[in-house]
Amino acid sequence: MKKISKKISAIALAATVVGSGTAMASYNIVAGPQSDNTGVNPHGWTLTPAGKQINLGDFPMGGSLSPDHHYLVVSNDGQGTQSLQVVDIQKQQVVQTIPYTNSEGLYLGTAFSPDGKTFYASAGGNNKIRVFQFANGTLTEQSPILLKEKTQMGISISPDGKFLFVANNESNSVSKIDLASKQVVATAAVGKDPYTAQISQDGKALYVSNWGESSVTVLNPQDLSVEKTISVGLHPNAIAVNPMSGYMYVSDSDSDQISVIDPKQEQVIQTISLAPYKDAVTGSQPDALTVSPDGKTLYVANAGNNDVAVVDLAKNTVQGLIPTAWYPTGVYVNGGQLMVLNAKGLGAGPNTQNQYIGNMMQGTMSFINLPDSKQLKQYTDQVNDNNQVAKVHGDGWFSSLTGNKNDPIPRSDGEKSPIKHVIYVIRENKTYDQVFGDMPKGNGDPSLVQYGKNITPNAHKLANQFVLLDNLYTDGEVSDSGHIWAIGADSNDYSEKTWLPDYSDGRKTYGVDVPALKPKNGYLWDSANRAGVSFRDYGEYINYWTSPGYDRHGSTRTDGDWKPDDPAIGSHYDPNFPGWNYNISDMDRYHEWEKEFKQFEQNDSLPQFEMVYLPNDHTVGTKPGKLTPQAMVAQNDLALGSLVDTVSHSKDWKDTAIFVVEDDPQGGSDHVDAHRTAALVISPYTQKGSVDSTLYDQDSMIRTMEMILGMKPLNQYDASAIPMLNSFTNHPNFTQYNVEQETYPITAINGQNAPMAAIMQQQDFSQPDKADRDKLYRANWLATKGNQPYPEFKK
Incomplete structure (x- = not known):
């Protein structure tokens, strides 16, 4: 299985010649379970769990030995x-x-x-x-x-x-x-x-x-x-007791360390680093641990690195690593055997039968014989190969590579990009096949298209005129964690575990503690502030979660006085740009953004980094009296096309790049993997009219923006992400983009006889992420596919 990891590395290495204009080959490496009982997660890290695997249920999180x-x-x-x-x-x-x-x-x-x-x-x-x-x-x-x-x-x-x-x-x-x-x-x-x-x-x-x-x-x-x-360290979770010394070990999930507490002194006497390499940023995410019966060894599940760290307690140092499946959440010692719970197993794979990504991944349990020193060395090498951490140093594994002068994506701190402005557009909940499955030059399944060229003419034209990305994945499964991935390049232990009950239909749910969601190095605006990069936020993390006096779902607020959920955003936002509220048109959002953009253009003060939230491609299903799913997606598409049109006809077009991604893919199906999503990169430096099939994820997009703007990685994921070198050229094409007007009416309303109206009337689609997913899928499918049979009922 090492071939997969080496191929992924080869993709990035080969991409260094893109600046010369050389066409790159596509690589047929995709995320999901593989045929040899291994897997590739959306970040491109290989999963080669040691020992025997058995299947468990949905997201195993805890357990006890009899x-x-x-x-x-x-x-x-x-x-x-x-x-x-x-x-x-x-x-x-x-x-x-x-x-x-x-x-x-x-x-x-x-x-x-x-x-x-x-x-x-x-x-x-x-x-x-x-x-x-x-x-x-x-x-x-x-x-x-x-x-x-x-x-x-x-x-x-x-x-x-x-x-x-x-x-x-x-x-x-x-x-x-x-x-x-x-x-x-x-x-x-x-x-x-x-x-x-x-x-x-x-x-x-x-x-x-x-x-x-x-x-x-x-x-x-x-x-x-x-x-x-x-x-102790940031966001402590699991605690284990040493049966011999009585010492307490606490895993600090956002500090990548173990705090060792002496119960007699009731204080931390030492910390044990779980960083995978010297000077690594955080991302290992320890979340479970146990001590051997003789008190000599501590075993720590690193959910972020897909491994178990073996700690020698005489030296309080990591002696080696054991590969696991995706996101280990439990570790137990029984005689000469180690048992590990893997919450996400080997990944998702296709969901062509409309399986919901939030619960389709099957957890697993590993039975691993305790390794001797030779076996542990082999396991450690395998983990490093799986995660490519051996190639990660400082700003990332690619920092030692050299590119051509004036390449749009600099390879080192000393290089400057000709791109001076980055606009980052975040949308909601679509897979690649839902939107681009009808693109003949991409890896799509036309039978799964719900919002094709007739609904999204701008997305299709942009993909054809610039670059089609047919192998890019979200790292999270749903909006709660997906937005954290999109703004922070990582979803911490609190985020990954609290969205599950929050999305469980009909169950009592958890309040969302916004500060607890924030990882050690913060979000993109924190990174921009540290790098001295000017920043402006339009709607993202602006009352996305609760704030005093605010209805989370925006049912009463329409404009003005929107406030950020993270104080670190400061005053770098437009208080008149709405956050999450599906009752507000994305065209209204566009016009508010356009007003400020033209002011910035007139004053030569366009921020280096803008974040723009256009959420309405989420849709609200077929609830009578609300916009049809097609109308909401078409409206969103028109807003995106209008934004690109405005930028491309401005004096700032020559040195601007626009990145577009969905927060998550939970709204539909995909024949490659349920994490694969619709994304775009738009710039004179990406106007190639080509297909880029490199395995990318949201972190690839974030890392590319960071490299352009001179911002440091936030964590191990963006530090190790494959940058989008294959999507760019150093031979820019300054042709402007002209927006396509919608052919589907963006004001079309669901009637009382809309598909599945009786079911939809029972659902509160002002809170669509809380609705019954199967019913939402069924309604959207029927609304967009006419009388075609719903996949669940195909014989």
Whole structure:
């Protein structure tokens, strides 16, 4: 499987000759599960999990070993059907599955009683702890323990088995439950967004990791009085206890380190770096850990790097890495074997039968024999090859490559791009095949097209006139994490795990803690500020989440007084440009942007970097009285074409590049991979009329913009991303772009007899991301495909 990683590297290496105008070959490397039980994630990193793999449910996030070490009970906590699964460790197979649907669910926390006869599982937003009898590998559910506090997550049991401690995530508290009476006997406030509550080895202290900040709260388990708050790295999550020394190990997910706490001193005595190479920016995202029974080795799941780090606790250094599948979330030691939960398995693959990307990826479990030093070295080499981290230094692996003078994408700090202005347009929720599947020169499936040339004439004309990107992927699955990827080049542990209950239809959901979503190095505007790059934001992260006095879905606000959710944006935004509100036309957004653009042009003060949010290609389905899906997409297309027309007829066209991407692909189907999306690069330096089939992702786009503007990478993902060298030329074509007027009426309204109207009337499509995805798909398909049978019913 090393050939795939080497081919991907070869793509980027070969791209260095693009500046000379040499045509590049396309590479047939795509994201998703491969035929040899490996995978490629949307970032282009290869997945070669060690050991034997078995399939689990949707996004396994937590689990517990039975005291007799015969079973592991796994909590699958994804957006779809959640479940508990009992895995027989000796047989290496699932022997029981208990599904939860219809407003019921699970979330992270699991624990066995010391005698192994009772099992407990957090029910998340249902505000209860599920209780089971356990015998001979079978769970039998009993009456639950009900709680008043909001959203239960990580749990642990006192050594004597009499009390259960629960982290209440939304209530910023921890509770103590008397298991004999099933009553809460004490609750205490802790820090923000507690992730787990872990009792110490001697039972004399309770440690709570405060996921939304950089601290661990230490409490007296007798009365839950707070003894101390310990500062650790950013966004701590999992906690493990050394059975020999009693030391507590805390994984700091946004600092890529382990904080080692001495319980006697109640302070951090050392930190262990999980950086994959010297001076690496963050991105490893540790999120699970366990200590070997002899207390000599710590195993850490790095969700961001798709590996398990093996830490020698005598030296407190990483001795090697073990490859896993995508996004490991659990790690357990059992005798001479390591077991790993992989939340995203080997990826998505095609969703031509309209599977929803949010729950189509199947989690897996790895059974790995503990490696000796020789095997660990081989595993480590494999991880480095999978992630190409050996080639990443400083600004990125490509920093040592040299290009031609005045190339549009500089290769080093000393080079300047002829492109002085970058406009970054973010849209909503489309796959490649939905829009571009009818493009004959690209890798498309015409049968999956919903918004083809007749609806999106500008997108098609732009792709033909500039460059068609038919192998570019989003890194996230849905809008909540997708926007974080789009503005931050990474979606942190908090983002990746909280969108799941937030999108679970009918279930109680989580509040979104905006500060907890922010990774260590921040977002693109933070990077622009650090680099001295002038910046202007139009609608992105402007009241996208809640703010005081604001309806999240913008049902009442129409213009004026829009405010940023991140204070770091400062005054670098247009308060009259609307954020997320599908009742506002994208043409109104365009006209507001155009007004400022012409002022900047007149004053020779156009910002170097602009971010423009055009969300209405999301659509609101076929809800009667609202714009039809085609009208909303056509309106969005006209706004995009108008923006490019305005720029191309301005004096700034000669040194401007426009990048266009969807935040995520959850709105439709794709025959290559459910992450593949519709994207564009538009500039005199991309006016090639060619197809670029290089494997790119959102981070490739972000890294390319950073290289043009002289901004540093935010994390390991944009640092290692394949830059879009094959899309650019150093022989610019300054031909202007003329907008195409829409042939589909952009004011068309759904009638009472719109497809699936009866179903749609039951859905609140002012909140479309909360609606039933299957019904939304069905309605959109029928609305755009006429009487063609919905794929689910094809025989």
